[in-house]
Amino acid sequence: MLLVPCPYCGPRPEVEFRCGGEAHIARPADPDALDDAAWAEYLFARTSPKGLHAERWLHAHGCGRWFNALRNTVSDAFITTYEMGQPRPDIAGDR
């Protein structure tokens, strides 16, 4: 079980959280402006990288806040967390 560093509460057991998948896939401001392919890309395409992954977490059974995290998908180590709406920090990931 991961120890997830909630930026509000500190490290907490994973069971208190819900992982919301890849971060920074913002809902298009004007969905109608997108063609089917672009809309499908928004809905379904995911990077699923081997290495650093920017992802969303919800401290569901804790403070109730969503936040972003950078995690290494090979080691499962959390590199950093940051608030919703913040850009992905510029950290070079070691594999």
Added chain:
Amino acid sequence: MPEPVAIHARRAPILAPSASGLVRVLPPADRFVLQMKAPRGAVLPASAGGFDLSGPLNTVRGTPERFAARLGPGEWLLVCPAGEGAAAGPAIASDLAGRFFSLVAVGHRNAAFLLSGTHAADILNAGIALDLSDAAFPPGSATRTLLGKAEVVVVRVGDAFRLECWRSFAPYVHAFLQEAAREFGCATSSTRGSRQGAG
């Protein structure tokens, strides 16, 4: 028209309160969920309706019967004795006038337990994965978390722990705590009625 019937409904909590035992069921209370936006650096009110809101996240302020537990950056669980909510609600609202907030009465949503004695933390740790030691969770701490498969709010009141859960989870939480408390002695506390099998 039929004759009017003038009786006042009585409160029937899901578990009957109990006065003793390692795991006690507490009597009904009144409660509110208060929410406000709390971006970093925001100045939040220090109190409302007599509830001290000034504590940082995951702490509680007040007395064992009347307290404000800050469960999220902008979320408090306010608890007061049954009956006091009627006056507290408007008082809180008026103290917060001019702000964007949400105040929702949830007095009946929760059931509450009190665990005391030297093994209180051990019993809770049968299902709670947090560090409940004095160092990590001193008196004045409060947080939402999981006990086994139920969401709970744990509030450290002095040496004891108050546990709140949603009403329908109370029988589960109670049974869970009873089971965990078994090795530490008798954990009596009565439930109301049976929980029948499915048909």
Added chain:
Amino acid sequence: MRRFSLPTLLAEALNAHTGWSRQWRNPTPKPAYDVLIIGGGSHGLGAAYYLAKEHGLRNIAVLEKGWIGGGNSGRNTTIIRSNYLYDESAALYEHAVKLWEGLSQELNYNVMFSQRGVLMLAHNQHDVQSFKRHVYSNRLNGIDNEWLTREQTKEFCPQLNISPDIRYPVLGGALQRRGGTARHDAVVWGYARGADALGVDIIQNCEVTAIHRGPDGAVTGVETTRGPIGAKKIGVSAAGHTSMVMAMAGVRMPLESFPLQALVSEPVKPCFPCVLMSNAVHAYISQSDKGELVIGAGTDQYVSYSQQGGLHITTHTLDAICELFPQFTRMKMLRNWGGIVDVTPDRSPIIGKTPVKGLYVNCGWGTGGFKATPGSAHVFAHTIARDEPHPVNAPFTLDRFRTGRLIDEAAAAAVAH
């Protein structure tokens, strides 16, 4: 290729088994192949086998970054069934089951396909309705699947606790008698041996690190840890690593890779007659020929390539197993491991062409592609050889996510594996 049979086995027994030779060669990669398959799992090896056997191609290599079968093919709970709801899926999985039924003989390799029956339990009214929907749909698709009453489930699986007093009482079940299990490793090795005998080069310890494309965008070959290899066509069959491999060709996939766990108990004498699945409580269990209880757990919630998940996921599954089989709490977990499964939004696979010319993909099998192995390999080979899908895999396009024509087995039934 030396044929396997009882007589040859006996002869070798007298000969201290010195006469056996390699089941597949260990070739050095050639500079170029007609077809490269990336991924030496059962699907990739199977595709190579059918490409050679049914489409007359000979210049084929399978590139495997580690050891063949080291991916999900070597770490799954081996459940095989074809009682899927939608016509498209039913056709695909049934295509596979039919091939399973003759696979040991076809490959001259005993894959121990054991049709012990797969029983899926219904625990609530919604399950009952959903399973009957499956049963009827399967019937009209010519696939065996029958509804069992509560008592009949107990008859079929006497170990089952059908007491009405348990948390989620058993209300009945859907049984596919032709479903069962197979020896996962044997499937990999059998296809490898078969493909090798047809001239396919199986190249292990050869990780693809880049995909090369020509001026017209078509693939021209790959870069690997063992050097560049040219190719006219490339089939990607990399399961949990598909997103990474496809990214090498600039294609973003509707996939996420999650750890999926399984465990075995210590081996015991036969105590469990069938494959039993309960989706409502998340339990999958069967007993292997060696005697272990083989138990499938769920996926962890986050993307990971670690082949390792949290104990709470396993716990959740064992909770359910012990609720249905309270006598098993004294059994012991012997080993617990994880694989990396590539999950699509509609939980159905993608088998077909890609936006890149010469590049084909077979992926998205998520938690349940072992059962499809022969069928999937067979139609994937067809797709690669003919540059057009077999009718069976035609609906399983990448494009369905654009059009919305999903094959949403998960939404329809919420059944995995």
Added chain:
Amino acid sequence: MAQDFRLPGRGRIDRKKPIAFTFNGRTVGGYEGDTLASALLASGIRLMGRSFKYHRPRGVLTHGADEPNALFQVDRGTGRADPNNRATVVEAVAGLTVSSQNHWPSLEHDIGQVNDLVAPVLTAGFYYKTFMWPRSFWDKFYEPAIRAAAGLGVAPDAPDADRYVHRNTHCDVLVVGAGPAGLAAALAASEAGKRVILADEQAEMGGSLLADLTSTIDGKPASAFVAEALKTLAGRANVTLLSRTTAFGYYNHNHVVLTERVTDHLAAPDPKLPRERLWQVRAKEVVLATGAHERPLGFADNDRPGIMLADSVRTYVNRYAVAPGRRIVFATNGASAYRAAADAKAVGLDVTLVDLRPEAEIGPERALLSGIELLAGHTVVGSTGGKAVTGLIVAPLSGGSVGARRTLACDCVGMSGGWTPAVHLFSQSRGKLTFRTEIDAFVPGTSVQAERSAGACKGTYDLASILAEGWAAGADAAGAPSTRAFAATPATPTGFKAARVLPTDADPKNVRAFLDFQNDVTAKDIGLAVREGFESVEHVKRYTTNSMATDQGKTSNMAALGLVSEILAKDIPQVGTTTFRPPYTPVTFGAIVGTARGETFDPIRTAPVHEWAVKQGAKFENVSLWRRAWYFPKPGEDMHAAVARECRAVRESVGLLDASTLGKIEVVGPDAAEFMNRMYPNGWTKLEPGKCRYGLMLKEDGFIFDDGIVARMAPDRFHVTTSTGGAPRVMAHMEDYLQTEWPDLDVFLTSITEEWGVIAVQGPRAREVIAPFVTGIDLSPQAFPQMTVREGEILGVPTRLMRVSFTGELGFEINVPADFTQAVWEALFGYGQRFGITPYGTEAMHVLRAERGFIIVGQETDGTVTPDDVGLSGMVSKAKKDFVGKRSLARPDMARADRKQLVGLLSADGRTVLEEGAQIVADTRQALPMTMLGHVTSSYLSPTLNHPIALAVVSGGRARMGETLFVTTPAGFTAVKVVAPVFLDPEGKRVEGLVEGGVHA
């Protein structure tokens, strides 16, 4: 039985506490402190089991967790029997019923032994090569035979009588293993005041020192060091000592999981105690001090009972006061066995030592052998005996050639092939191993988690160094680095000359040198695997099953990969190891499950009127975590009769439903209406306070996700309801958008599902029933029309009273604070008697709504259904620019004419109640596979219409009105007519209560 092999005056057994248990029906005596293995050996019992494949007679090989051979069925009474217990770790307890496994009819005379005769056929992977013909024989004959032969013990078949619990805990330093390294680490770490947990899987702490009678530490006997260390640790409040506790899993982020065996060692445990306790430790730092496992030697017939590890001989002698034999030959390639030989000699046993190493390569350990015959430069080429070893066949080695054989008569062999550090937990933590050639072993390399190893598990074998290393590791882990030197005498004899299979003069074809004792994997099997192309160690493992047995190869791993490296002429690091996985030793399911059994398996959520319904004799159904009243049978009624009566009551008079389980969310804030506009396809801006509206919720993919009535309580306040099962996911879905997509909106969500109990009062008399109790609300139809909400009081307590109907009848949903629900319910029920008020359950609710053609999300829909599919395109605003799901509805496939659409079906024969889930075809004469048009989503015998009715989704259904289609039945097909999906009151008049004398169609 006499303990003929018990040694006098030594050992850690408690001679004042004799115990007795039975083994295969014979009574065996022993003492507290014995394991089953030591007690059996004390009684001279060597034959303890049969191997997996060849059914070879086997005795105990080890004295600890690595035991592959001596596995027992242990019966502690009803519901307390289980298989595959290692005799070396199960403590001997009075009254146990112990039996050996995997033989028939008896351990001594086992028919399965024929397998040993045909062993040449049963090589690695033989089953892949045969049993294929004839095809049908596999299921009927071959596989059942293979299965019957496989497996070890017998699975329990009675429910477990024991309980298990969990404990989550945190510490600064977790020390695993309480040998010298672990003790020193714990002392150092705790000195710094940190919270320390020291765990050891054995009954006593001390590790190898418990069997060490010669070493002194800082001038005191090793045992005194252990005692003092434990006393110091026990006296420190910051230390938790956990004996009988195995750390079995090292997971992410220093989550280490241990099982503590609480009662198995007690003859009459306190019933309050759990059998096992699962410790889930989150440690800031971990010190691994798990020791090393001794390796067997590979030679022909190295598996006879009586042949065991040298250090095990030493342990049985010193710790358990048992002579595993009287004439013992030690065979070794290294130094440590010399100590074992010396200790055996010291108690008067007849000892010989055979060393593979030539005289010249033997180090100072030579001195330990005074009075002991040493055959240096000798190899072992075999053993003699049947069910017990009678001799060891040795031969001198000179210049690589094997000299004349000689049989050393003996009743016990202590073999030592060197040591393998127990790097299991380190590897599980994902640390990378490195290979140290000089000790022929993998040791911990780079750590990945906050962890360090010390002692033999790190390849350090000298006692003084181990202690110092342990101390430094503990201090370091506590963040207070310090060093301490320990004096330990005599110097530990260490070092060995790596050997895989010992040189032999026999034809290798005929040599069976066992590597994996349990799975009967021999060196030849490894050779065969490699020859057949299985070159990766992972392939070798899977093809031969080496290291896949219950001991997970603790004694065999190194041997196998060493052989592979030899055969392939590759360095061992290049060959690599197989993956170490949890658990370190097998863990009971019970420990993992803990309290999640019976009523604490999963919460059973019950609604406020649940107890009342129980008393009424209601039948219940599970809906998500909830248990809801399904129907209320009266004596003699079956489900159909009860449901029909309940339905009629609602149509004709009035019924009561506990609808409290509906999800409810209070949406509050100045932007609440805007938020609702974005979340739902329909419009909310114009909904006035006091009004209700049906809300259909889509996911971004355009498919229906949930539905419910929404009441606008105030301009900035909505009371949203959801389906029972959907409540948590709808709340999560809303919160997600609110926090992550539209943080600019000033809206807050609060779950009020459990705050409000909901009583649905439905039927033409509904208003009359509630009227006497309601205050502050004008209930007249004009003042309180359909789809409105009013706040007032009922029985003097606050209510949100909604006039809504899911039955098609005049109806109200009374929301009251949950604890008041039962009182209100009882008042209504009492007063309503004059109208024949009838409680109804979920089944009647389903029938009633189906008669009116209302959908249930999850029944008519399944996650692939759009609003238009179920005839609710009217709910989708054309005016709104955007809402969740809008864009997806514009995809080509969402508008196909052949999409499945909601229709009604009437059985042509007027009798057949269709099965829910049944499939629909146009033509029953088609060949398989048939073209299916859709399926039945809901089906009932309508009590109101006295006719079967069904809802279905049918391809292009709305254009098929009046068509005859065919629906599957258990027996075949039945004809149905396609009709509109509203069977009753299409104009919706009944909600006004305008009924004249009931309805019968």
